[in-house]
Amino acid sequence: MSGCVFCGIVAGEVPAFTVADEPDGVAFLDTRPVFKGHVLVVPRVHLVTLTDLPAEALAGYFGLVQRLALAVETGLGAGGTFVAMNNKVSQSVPHLHAHVVPRAKGDGLRGFFWPRTRYTDDPEAREYAGRIAAAVTGHRVG
Template sequence: MPRMACVFCEIIKGERPAFFVMEAEDAVAFLDTRPLFKGHTLLVPREHYETLTDVPAELVGPFFAHAQRLAGAMEEVLGAAGSFVAMNNRISQSVPHLHVHVVPRNRKDGLRGFFWPRGKYESDEEAADYAARLRDGIQPHA
Protein backbone atom coordinates (compact mmCIF):
# COMPACT_ATOMS: atom_id res chain seq x y z
CA MET A 1 0.00 0.00 0.00
CA PRO A 2 1.63 3.30 -1.03
CA ARG A 3 2.37 5.86 1.63
CA MET A 4 0.27 9.02 1.68
CA ALA A 5 1.91 12.17 0.35
CA CYS A 6 4.29 13.64 2.92
CA VAL A 7 4.77 17.40 3.04
CA PHE A 8 8.32 17.05 4.36
CA CYS A 9 9.29 14.48 1.72
CA GLU A 10 7.97 16.91 -0.90
CA ILE A 11 10.12 19.69 0.59
CA ILE A 12 13.18 17.42 0.61
CA LYS A 13 12.61 16.53 -3.07
CA GLY A 14 12.20 20.19 -4.00
CA GLU A 15 8.53 19.72 -4.92
CA ARG A 16 7.38 22.22 -2.30
CA PRO A 17 9.14 25.48 -1.41
CA ALA A 18 10.93 25.96 1.90
CA PHE A 19 13.56 28.23 3.40
CA PHE A 20 16.40 25.77 4.03
CA VAL A 21 18.70 26.38 6.93
CA MET A 22 20.84 23.25 6.53
CA GLU A 23 21.26 20.55 3.91
CA ALA A 24 23.31 17.49 4.78
CA GLU A 25 23.52 14.04 3.25
CA ASP A 26 21.25 12.54 5.92
CA ALA A 27 19.05 15.47 7.00
CA VAL A 28 17.74 18.89 6.12
CA ALA A 29 16.52 21.81 8.21
CA PHE A 30 14.14 24.53 7.11
CA LEU A 31 12.18 27.33 8.68
CA ASP A 32 8.78 26.48 10.13
CA THR A 33 6.08 28.29 8.16
CA ARG A 34 4.25 29.12 11.40
CA PRO A 35 7.10 29.83 13.83
CA LEU A 36 6.83 30.26 17.56
CA PHE A 37 9.58 32.85 17.11
CA LYS A 38 11.50 33.96 14.04
CA GLY A 39 14.18 31.40 13.31
CA HIS A 40 12.05 28.42 14.46
CA THR A 41 13.57 25.59 12.44
CA LEU A 42 12.45 22.05 11.65
CA LEU A 43 15.14 19.40 11.35
CA VAL A 44 14.07 16.31 9.39
CA PRO A 45 15.87 13.18 8.19
CA ARG A 46 15.99 12.84 4.41
CA GLU A 47 14.71 9.28 4.74
CA HIS A 48 11.05 9.05 5.72
CA TYR A 49 10.73 7.87 9.32
CA GLU A 50 7.51 8.61 11.12
CA THR A 51 8.78 8.61 14.71
CA LEU A 52 12.01 8.46 16.70
CA THR A 53 11.51 4.75 17.36
CA ASP A 54 11.53 4.11 13.60
CA VAL A 55 15.01 5.60 13.11
CA PRO A 56 17.86 3.06 12.98
CA ALA A 57 20.02 3.41 16.10
CA GLU A 58 23.17 4.25 14.13
CA LEU A 59 21.47 7.32 12.66
CA VAL A 60 20.20 8.82 15.91
CA GLY A 61 23.54 10.29 17.06
CA PRO A 62 24.40 11.96 13.76
CA PHE A 63 20.85 13.30 13.47
CA PHE A 64 20.95 14.89 16.91
CA ALA A 65 24.41 16.29 16.20
CA HIS A 66 22.61 18.42 13.58
CA ALA A 67 20.09 19.50 16.24
CA GLN A 68 22.99 20.42 18.52
CA ARG A 69 24.56 22.59 15.84
CA LEU A 70 21.21 24.26 15.10
CA ALA A 71 20.70 25.02 18.80
CA GLY A 72 24.15 26.62 18.89
CA ALA A 73 23.33 28.69 15.83
CA MET A 74 20.22 30.06 17.54
CA GLU A 75 22.50 31.64 20.12
CA GLU A 76 25.47 32.52 17.95
CA VAL A 77 23.69 33.78 14.85
CA LEU A 78 20.35 35.02 16.17
CA GLY A 79 21.64 36.24 19.51
CA ALA A 80 19.11 34.09 21.39
CA ALA A 81 19.77 33.45 25.06
CA GLY A 82 19.02 29.77 24.50
CA SER A 83 16.83 27.39 22.55
CA PHE A 84 13.92 25.02 22.86
CA VAL A 85 14.50 21.64 21.21
CA ALA A 86 11.53 19.28 20.99
CA MET A 87 9.83 16.53 19.03
CA ASN A 88 6.47 14.82 19.14
CA ASN A 89 5.91 11.15 18.36
CA ARG A 90 2.45 10.59 16.89
CA ILE A 91 0.53 12.65 19.51
CA SER A 92 0.59 16.33 18.44
CA GLN A 93 2.80 15.40 15.47
CA SER A 94 1.29 17.56 12.73
CA VAL A 95 3.28 15.90 9.93
CA PRO A 96 3.92 12.14 10.21
CA HIS A 97 7.61 12.52 9.32
CA LEU A 98 10.06 12.73 12.20
CA HIS A 99 10.98 16.34 12.87
CA VAL A 100 12.74 18.23 15.62
CA HIS A 101 11.72 21.77 16.45
CA VAL A 102 14.67 24.02 17.26
CA VAL A 103 13.36 27.33 18.51
CA PRO A 104 15.34 30.39 19.64
CA ARG A 105 14.44 31.47 23.18
CA ASN A 106 14.97 34.57 25.27
CA ARG A 107 13.92 35.41 28.79
CA LYS A 108 10.40 36.84 28.99
CA ASP A 109 9.75 35.97 25.34
CA GLY A 110 6.16 35.08 26.12
CA LEU A 111 6.42 31.30 25.75
CA ARG A 112 4.94 30.05 28.97
CA GLY A 113 5.77 26.39 28.63
CA PHE A 114 3.37 23.50 28.75
CA PHE A 115 0.33 23.05 30.93
CA TRP A 116 0.36 19.29 31.27
CA PRO A 117 -1.90 17.61 33.80
CA ARG A 118 0.20 16.15 36.59
CA GLY A 119 -0.49 12.85 38.26
CA LYS A 120 0.96 10.62 40.93
CA TYR A 121 1.68 6.95 41.28
CA GLU A 122 -0.60 5.20 43.74
CA SER A 123 2.41 3.78 45.58
CA ASP A 124 6.16 3.28 45.43
CA GLU A 125 5.45 -0.27 44.26
CA GLU A 126 3.47 0.99 41.27
CA ALA A 127 6.28 3.42 40.39
CA ALA A 128 8.84 0.60 40.68
CA ASP A 129 6.70 -1.58 38.40
CA TYR A 130 6.56 1.11 35.71
CA ALA A 131 10.31 1.68 35.97
CA ALA A 132 11.02 -2.05 35.67
CA ARG A 133 8.74 -2.45 32.65
CA LEU A 134 10.37 0.47 30.87
CA ARG A 135 13.86 -0.72 31.81
CA ASP A 136 13.05 -4.17 30.36
CA GLY A 137 11.73 -2.57 27.18
CA ILE A 138 14.87 -0.62 26.41
CA GLN A 139 16.98 -2.42 23.86
CA PRO A 140 20.61 -2.98 24.94
CA HIS A 141 23.29 -1.05 23.07
CA ALA A 142 25.09 -3.04 20.43
Protein backbone atom coordinates in the same frame (compact mmCIF):
# COMPACT_ATOMS: atom_id res chain seq x y z
CA MET B 1 7.35 9.37 0.07
CA SER B 2 4.56 10.60 -2.15
CA GLY B 3 2.29 13.10 -0.46
CA CYS B 4 4.66 13.86 2.44
CA VAL B 5 5.24 17.62 2.61
CA PHE B 6 8.60 17.16 4.36
CA CYS B 7 9.79 14.73 1.67
CA GLY B 8 8.73 17.37 -0.85
CA ILE B 9 10.84 19.96 0.95
CA VAL B 10 13.84 17.59 1.06
CA ALA B 11 13.43 16.92 -2.68
CA GLY B 12 13.17 20.65 -3.46
CA GLU B 13 9.63 20.25 -4.79
CA VAL B 14 7.94 22.17 -1.96
CA PRO B 15 9.23 25.66 -1.16
CA ALA B 16 10.68 26.23 2.30
CA PHE B 17 12.97 28.65 4.08
CA THR B 18 15.88 26.22 4.31
CA VAL B 19 18.63 26.92 6.84
CA ALA B 20 20.68 23.72 6.39
CA ASP B 21 20.80 21.04 3.72
CA GLU B 22 23.26 18.27 4.59
CA PRO B 23 23.58 14.53 3.96
CA ASP B 24 22.12 13.78 7.41
CA GLY B 25 19.07 16.00 7.05
CA VAL B 26 17.43 19.25 6.12
CA ALA B 27 16.45 22.10 8.44
CA PHE B 28 13.90 24.77 7.59
CA LEU B 29 11.69 27.32 9.29
CA ASP B 30 8.39 26.08 10.71
CA THR B 31 5.54 27.85 8.89
CA ARG B 32 3.64 28.21 12.19
CA PRO B 33 6.43 28.96 14.66
CA VAL B 34 6.12 29.01 18.44
CA PHE B 35 8.58 31.94 18.16
CA LYS B 36 10.18 33.43 15.04
CA GLY B 37 13.23 31.35 14.11
CA HIS B 38 11.56 28.03 15.10
CA VAL B 39 13.29 25.41 12.95
CA LEU B 40 12.32 21.86 11.99
CA VAL B 41 15.09 19.32 11.37
CA VAL B 42 14.16 16.27 9.29
CA PRO B 43 16.14 13.26 8.05
CA ARG B 44 16.44 13.08 4.27
CA VAL B 45 14.73 9.69 4.14
CA HIS B 46 11.08 9.24 5.03
CA LEU B 47 10.80 7.89 8.56
CA VAL B 48 7.77 8.42 10.77
CA THR B 49 9.09 8.18 14.33
CA LEU B 50 12.35 8.24 16.26
CA THR B 51 12.21 4.46 16.67
CA ASP B 52 12.33 4.15 12.86
CA LEU B 53 15.69 5.96 12.68
CA PRO B 54 18.44 3.36 12.14
CA ALA B 55 21.10 3.26 14.87
CA GLU B 56 23.82 4.14 12.36
CA ALA B 57 21.97 7.40 11.50
CA LEU B 58 21.61 8.63 15.10
CA ALA B 59 24.95 10.45 15.38
CA GLY B 60 24.55 12.26 12.06
CA TYR B 61 20.93 13.28 12.58
CA PHE B 62 21.30 14.38 16.20
CA GLY B 63 24.61 16.05 15.37
CA LEU B 64 22.67 18.19 12.90
CA VAL B 65 19.98 18.92 15.52
CA GLN B 66 22.75 19.91 17.96
CA ARG B 67 24.37 22.24 15.40
CA LEU B 68 20.98 23.83 14.68
CA ALA B 69 20.37 24.43 18.39
CA LEU B 70 23.66 26.37 18.52
CA ALA B 71 22.94 28.17 15.23
CA VAL B 72 19.50 29.31 16.41
CA GLU B 73 21.04 30.67 19.62
CA THR B 74 23.97 32.45 18.01
CA GLY B 75 22.25 33.51 14.80
CA LEU B 76 19.26 35.03 16.59
CA GLY B 77 20.93 36.09 19.80
CA ALA B 78 18.54 33.81 21.67
CA GLY B 79 19.06 33.05 25.34
CA GLY B 80 18.69 29.33 24.64
CA THR B 81 16.57 26.81 22.77
CA PHE B 82 13.82 24.32 23.41
CA VAL B 83 14.38 21.09 21.45
CA ALA B 84 11.45 18.68 21.18
CA MET B 85 10.08 15.79 19.15
CA ASN B 86 6.63 14.21 18.97
CA ASN B 87 6.15 10.56 18.03
CA LYS B 88 2.71 9.75 16.64
CA VAL B 89 0.54 11.75 19.10
CA SER B 90 0.60 15.48 18.19
CA GLN B 91 2.86 14.76 15.21
CA SER B 92 1.22 17.04 12.65
CA VAL B 93 3.33 15.70 9.76
CA PRO B 94 4.07 11.95 9.90
CA HIS B 95 7.78 12.39 9.09
CA LEU B 96 10.36 12.38 11.87
CA HIS B 97 11.27 15.93 12.83
CA ALA B 98 12.87 17.77 15.72
CA HIS B 99 11.71 21.24 16.72
CA VAL B 100 14.41 23.76 17.62
CA VAL B 101 12.70 26.76 19.17
CA PRO B 102 14.56 29.92 20.18
CA ARG B 103 14.03 30.95 23.81
CA ALA B 104 14.46 34.16 25.76
CA LYS B 105 14.04 34.79 29.46
CA GLY B 106 10.47 35.99 30.01
CA ASP B 107 9.25 34.84 26.56
CA GLY B 108 6.05 33.47 28.12
CA LEU B 109 6.70 29.80 27.43
CA ARG B 110 6.35 27.95 30.72
CA GLY B 111 7.97 24.53 31.01
CA PHE B 112 6.20 22.03 28.85
CA PHE B 113 3.14 22.88 26.77
CA TRP B 114 0.80 20.63 28.75
CA PRO B 115 -0.39 20.26 32.34
CA ARG B 116 1.87 18.35 34.70
CA THR B 117 0.86 15.66 37.18
CA ARG B 118 2.35 13.77 40.12
CA TYR B 119 2.67 10.13 41.08
CA THR B 120 0.32 9.14 43.89
CA ASP B 121 3.25 7.86 45.94
CA ASP B 122 6.70 6.26 45.65
CA PRO B 123 5.31 2.74 45.02
CA GLU B 124 3.36 4.01 42.02
CA ALA B 125 6.48 5.75 40.67
CA ARG B 126 8.51 2.54 41.19
CA GLU B 127 5.87 0.55 39.31
CA TYR B 128 6.06 2.91 36.28
CA ALA B 129 9.86 2.89 36.40
CA GLY B 130 9.85 -0.91 36.53
CA ARG B 131 7.53 -1.24 33.54
CA ILE B 132 9.70 1.08 31.45
CA ALA B 133 12.95 -0.57 32.60
CA ALA B 134 11.58 -3.98 31.62
CA ALA B 135 10.71 -2.66 28.17
CA VAL B 136 14.19 -1.11 27.78
CA THR B 137 15.89 -4.45 28.39
CA GLY B 138 13.33 -6.32 26.30
CA HIS B 139 13.36 -4.13 23.20
CA ARG B 140 16.05 -2.50 21.13
CA VAL B 141 15.29 0.11 18.47
CA GLY B 142 17.13 1.23 15.36
